[in-house]
Amino acid sequence: xxxxxxxxxxxxxxxxxxxxxxxxxxxxxxxxxxxxxxxxxxxxxxxxxxxxxxxxxxxxxxxxxxxxxxxxxxxxxxxxxxxxxxxxxxxxxxxxxxxxxxxxxxxxxxxxxxxxxxxxxxxxxxxxxxxxxxxxxxxxxxxxxxxxxxxxxxxxxxxxxxxxxxxxxxxxxxxxxxxxxxxxxxxxxxxxxxxxxxxxxxxxxxxxxxxxxxxxxxxxxxxxxxxxxxxxxxxxxxxxxxxxxxxxxxxxx
Numbered sequence: 001x002x003x004x005x006x007x008x009x010x011x012x013x014x015x016x017x018x019x020x021x022x023x024x025x026x027x028x029x030x031x032x033x034x035x036x037x038x039x040x041x042x043x044x045x046x047x048x049x050x051x052x053x054x055x056x057x058x059x060x061x062x063x064x065x066x067x068x069x070x071x072x073x074x075x076x077x078x079x080x081x082x083x084x085x086x087x088x089x090x091x092x093x094x095x096x097x098x099x100x101x102x103x104x105x106x107x108x109x110x111x112x113x114x115x116x117x118x119x120x121x122x123x124x125x126x127x128x129x130x131x132x133x134x135x136x137x138x139x140x141x142x143x144x145x146x147x148x149x150x151x152x153x154x155x156x157x158x159x160x161x162x163x164x165x166x167x168x169x170x171x172x173x174x175x176x177x178x179x180x181x182x183x184x185x186x187x188x189x190x191x192x193x194x195x196x197x198x199x200x201x202x203x204x205x206x207x208x209x210x211x212x213x214x215x216x217x218x219x220x221x222x223x224x225x226x227x228x229x230x231x232x233x234x235x236x237x238x239x240x241x242x243x244x245x246x247x248x249x250x251x252x253x
Contacts, residue, residue: 001034002068003044003060004104006113008096009149010060012053016041022146023053024157024172028079028086028094029101031063031071047072049160051172067110077102077123078165082137082150084119097149098137099161125167128253131193134165135210138224155207155220159195162210168253174208181252187215187231194251198233198244207244209234219244 005026013020016038026032026046036043037057045052047068063071079100086094092113102117104110137150138161144152148161156174163170170177178197184190190211198207209219209229217229221236221243228235233246 001037002031002063002065003034003042004031004063004067004071004110005029005059006061007059008094008100010055012044012046012051012055012146014053016043016054018056020054024051024146025148026055026060027100027148028096029104031068031101031104032060033068034062046172048164049169049172061110061112063110067104067107070107071103071110074103075123076164076167077121079117080120080122080165084117086115086117088113088115097151099148099165122165123167126165128166128191128193131162131166131210132212132218134162135218135224138162138220139218139226141220141224143220143222143224153220153224155209158220158224159208159210163252170252175205177208178205178248178250181250184249184251187211187229187249190249190251193253194249196229196249197247199247200245203247205247211249 005028008028010026011022012024012026014023032044032046034042034044041054042057043054079096082098083095086096141150141153145154147153148157160170192213194211196209196211197205200206209217211217215229216226218226233242234244236243
């Protein structure tokens with residue numbers, strides 16, 4: 001079985017319970033495979049990044065395998081505004097966040113509600129130097145574990161969505177993203193748009209941010225913010241201390 005998100009945002013949970021941790025979010029138009037179904041819950045695997053979790057069975061639209069395959073091979077078309085509206089002939093309005101997927105609107109067998117979108121779209125691979133323009137759209141978004149929108153986002157959700165808006169694929173978690181790309185030896189070798197990863201005392205990757213010019217970094221910590229980056233890690237000017245220990249810098253593109 002297969003499904004698609006026909007709501008603004010669906011919480012993706014670690015377990016089949018409303019009380020369970022939200023590990024990620026599914027944005028409008030994102031599609032997935034249904035791996036297991038209980039009475040109220042469905043365990044799914046995202047097509048975009050293979051991320052798995054549980055969603056409420058009432059919160060998605062079922063699609064066919066052929067529809068799933070079709071969407072999986074189509075060019076990804078995304079909402080390029082902080083928030084826009086999906087409309088329908090019934091005067092229905094659905095607010096959708098930045099990065100929502102719009103590809104399925106072209107297929108009448110999936111778009112059974114006759115949704116329409118008149119906002120700004122983005123698609124295709126953009127030059128690397130435009131990554132930071134997308135990153136700045138999330139500036140001051142509050143930190144939210146599992147979040148992927150300007151209204152709440154975590155560190156790896158932030159990097160994944162910024163890269164996705166520019167046509168590049170990242171995995172969901174910071175530790176997964178750290179397996180991608182080419183490692184750099186020094187900060188001086190990095191370019192704006194490269195990723196910096198940070199670890200904890202046990203050596204596990206727990207944080208990621210996007211490198212800017214002149215040894216600055218934009219990342220989600222409390223909120224999406226800009227801080228200094230040096231060979232030790234992130235220096236927070238508000239607290240006047242290093243908050244994250246640098247592990248590795250990766251050139252993804």
